[in-house]
Amino acid sequence: MDAFYIVTLASMSLILIAAFSSLLAERFGAPLLLLFLVIGLLAGVDGLGIDFSNNSAAFMLGSIALAIILFDSGYGTSLHSFRQAAVPALTLATLGVALTAALFGVAARFLLDFSWLEGLLLGSIVASTDAAAVFFLLRAGGINIRDKVRATLEVESGTNDPMAIFLTTALVTVVASGAGMESAGADLLILFVKQIGLGLMFGLAGGIVIVEIMRRVPVERGLAPIFVLALALLVFAYTSVLGGSGFLAVYVAGIYTGNKKIKPRSSILRFQEGMTWLAQIVMFLVLGLLATPSQFPQIALPAVALAIFLVFIARPLAVWLCLLPFEYTQRETGFVAWVGLRGAVSILLAILPILGSLENGQLYFNTTFIVVMVSLAIQGWTVKPMARRLGLIVPPQIGAIDKLELDLPGTANHELLAYRVVANSPVLRGERIPRWARPSLVIRDGKSMRYQYAGRLQENDHVYLFIAPGFSRLLDRLFASPVEVSDDDSEFFGTFKIDPAGTGEELEQAYGPGLLSPAERAMTVAELMKRRLGETIDYADRVKIGRIVLIVRAIDERGQISSVGISLEPVERATRLPLFLNLRDIMHRLRERARKGRGQAN
Known part of the structure; x- marks a missing residue:
């Protein structure tokens, strides 16, 4: 022993x-x-x-x-x-x-x-x-x-x-x-x-x-x-x-x-x-x-x-x-x-x-x-x-958040979330909580009270809400602290923003012909990006079209692209050597060299 x-x-x-x-x-x-x-x-x-x-x-x-x-x-x-x-x-x-x-x-x-x-x-x-x-x-x-x-x-x-x-x-x-x-x-x-x-x-x-x-x-x-x-x-x-x-x-x-x-x-x-x-x-x-x-x-x-x-x-x-x-x-x-x-x-x-x-x-x-x-x-x-x-770190979409997910007994088709109200969060600045969220309880200074009688939310309040499953990410924005904007954010998301409702034809008129297929010219920029990326779009996803890069800056509550950034030049190469290039890029470089060779010969 x-x-x-x-x-x-x-x-x-x-x-x-x-x-x-x-x-x-x-x-x-x-x-x-x-x-x-x-x-x-x-x-x-x-x-x-x-x-x-x-x-x-x-x-x-x-x-x-x-x-x-x-x-x-x-x-x-x-x-x-x-x-x-x-x-x-x-x-x-x-x-x-x-x-x-x-x-x-x-x-x-x-x-x-x-x-x-x-x-x-x-x-x-x-x-x-x-x-x-x-x-x-x-x-x-x-x-x-x-x-x-x-x-x-x-x-x-x-x-x-x-x-x-x-x-x-x-x-x-x-x-x-x-x-x-x-x-x-x-x-x-x-x-x-x-x-x-x-x-x-x-x-x-x-x-x-x-x-x-x-x-x-x-x-x-x-x-x-x-x-x-x-x-x-x-x-x-x-x-x-x-x-x-x-x-x-x-x-x-x-x-x-x-x-x-x-x-x-x-x-x-x-x-x-x-x-x-x-x-x-x-x-x-x-x-x-x-x-x-x-x-x-x-x-x-x-x-x-x-x-x-x-x-x-x-x-x-x-x-x-x-x-x-x-x-x-x-x-x-x-x-x-x-x-x-x-x-x-x-x-x-x-x-x-x-x-x-x-x-x-x-x-x-x-x-x-x-x-x-x-x-x-x-x-x-x-x-x-x-x-x-390598420029791969994605800028934060929202700031710090203090959230707790609680399990409900039985088979109720709801989720119970608890948030702590942080300084300068949108909900503290007066943003309204959506109707589909049901605030039920506020704990302030150790005392519990019904949400209806709590008055205006205060910093460090704990708010308990019932919501439908899958909607928690939308509430996160309301209770999050402000995003700290980095100097690298503008470089990551492109030179400026463009309208996601604009057409592919307008995109070609602005940045050069031959970038898109006939079907893509009739699409909106958001539809074009969705076609290239697949059914599910994520924050910071990128689509390379010729010499421009379209970047997803924001997604709305329906999962649709609401803001698009554009970079006029492709991301700087990690190395001047052909190492790590994909097959499409290699073929593109070979075609460019062949085109330059024919131009010099003429």
Whole structure:
């Protein structure tokens, strides 16, 4: 029992230290997940002396933690975001992982004196981006970028683990058996189809089951989040037992569940946020404890060189080739290439060669650990500055807001919101609350009163309103603080505004003929942008037409474009090299050069 209490004391102390380190990370801008790893290293066998070397336990614990993180990641991904980025993101998650593994494997073949197969195995281990790192940086790091780019990164990081896990497990089996890839090719293809197919099928089925159980079974409010998480882990385990990808299944189940209305949603969200933080802390601490830093100097130079090759060559080249057919600007592709952080997934996969009793098992683990630390240090520290440098940070649409969503018992088709009235907000300046919102209660200086008798709202009042589902974003504007206008806003939204009700023909008359098709000339600017962008329009979306760029500045309560900005010159290129250009831009440049060549010849 004494040993049990000592282990509990040490474990909880490490978790508390990791939790407090978030304050340090926020103050100095340090990558928080890197701090978790470092704390684990400092507490390990070469630091405080905690000797943890159980690879099997670490792999199982890390897998469960990763499943929790992936479910929460899917739960917070809207269907619109998924549809918007599904094809390019899934291309990155499959072909991109394979290309990264192949390129990295070539470098590992020469820097570590591996065989081609061993190099490809190491490349597969580090090929996937880490969902925990990417979701944390984008959601908790306060980086507000265009929805299309954010969705691409989030969907890619959530779906690329199955490909990396498949490649790693398959190559560990091949290397351990001593057989060549030729003899195992057909079996590996069948295994891949089985893992992905079962992962998608059971993930969707699991999501449906979770939603139906939560809707039909009268679960106690405090137990509801536990029910949801337990069911999600059941989907993960059941799919894995049947030979499918449990990680893909739990992510798909999260997407389906998160886009359906179940009670109590706010309690589930808060519980999952806490569990995800705990999962990240535990996973990174355990993997840090598993490492032996005294072994790192032996391979430090080639491992750091491989990490730099991965960050600056392998990942960017793979991303560029995958996104060539899609309409991503040079800056957007460059940013997607940069946010390719490696993390706990790679370290987890690096345990498999040890469990498979491969000759260089520990070498795979140590090299991967160094690569992950370098990736988190370089990319994790520079994601926000890079987004700002590339001009991808979207100016805030509204200012700070203090809002709380409350769950209603039963099946009432209403939402209950609580707002705190902040200084200089529109509602404080006399703007009327819409008729479809039903204010019911005001709390002022600790005293509650009916809204009808509260008089004019005052700063720091708490207002409780009943509204129809889906209208909360319209009320946010009324209770938000004023937007702080940045010097970069005018550059982001263009030189000036144009009328969205103007026609495409007027646009051509002002900015040159030949920009639009005959059908588009008869459309309004808003209709033209909607046709190019798809059915759902988002704030800050862009449409490039010839040498001008149309930008969505505002959307009204019906979801229609109400303000359009125009930039007379395309966004400045991220680099003068053709790197990161999409296929359409490359063809446009080739045509321009051919036209100039003919002009000079004449």
